[in-house]
Amino acid sequence: MRAQQILIGELDALLRPFGLTFARYEALVLLSFSRTGALPLRRIGERLMVHPTSVTNTINRLEQAKLVIRRPNPADRRGTLAEITPAGRELVEAATAELMAAEFGMAGYDSARLDALFGLLWPLRVDAGDFAS
Amino acid sequence: MRAQQILIGELDALLRPFGLTFARYEALVLLSFSRTGALPLRRIGERLMVHPTSVTNTINRLEQAKLVIRRPNPADRRGTLAEITPAGRELVEAATAELMAAEFGMAGYDSARLDALFGLLWPLRVDAGDFAS
DNA sequence: CCAATTTCAGCACCACTGATATGG
């Protein structure tokens, strides 16, 4: 808990100049790494493990900032796609460069320790259904 | 981040029947383990690494629930002490028993893995000034 | 006079509930 509290503080501070919170940054990254640059809101919620209404809110803010646009989902007319814009890609790349320069708040951790942490936390996430979709 | 998201969800769900959030539970535990059962708000903020106004808010809620009471600090008349009440001690003990039964959301982790996790996260916390006071 | 402690008003953000509209 305390470690996350420290990390989220640093990351949000690094992202503030970009007008992003960590939650919005995560959504942008997810879109930027998707095959087509667009995902149904449902999928975003699954991957980020957040409530549907939270996804709506996050995408609203990103849309207001013109970093994503909403499009009807051709495969399911109930649904909506969030698609990252060129401006969104530019911003997420700049933000990621900044975060990488700060080593995502984990400066001082070598690869072995990072791997060890990831491996230790993995089963917790699997049990909770992360990585499921 | 994802691991904390999972854990805070489980812990808050376990604490909801007691009318506690994890933040309020942490404050109660801190008071229950202090020598006199009372601490200046300033100290609570330091230990929990939260903003002074957040401490005021947390203590307000705990006071409304009659789990703590505010007292003037005899050693520094600018300050206020939060003191845990007998009802507060009762509740925090019951809540702790419940959390321990659920292994704090870490069921499936043996002592060695828990120690490894703690050891890996320790330097991050030290660098951020946790444990400082 | 400056600094520390606490509180207050106000704002942003995230998480959730319950209800609704639309479509599979």
Place this chain on the structure above:
DNA sequence: CCCATATCAGTGGTGCTGAAATTG
């Protein structure tokens, strides 16, 4: 008819800024 998707209104919790009152 039931379920899924997304949105909206509203609430609670937390984190912060800026300002104020009180005291060291």
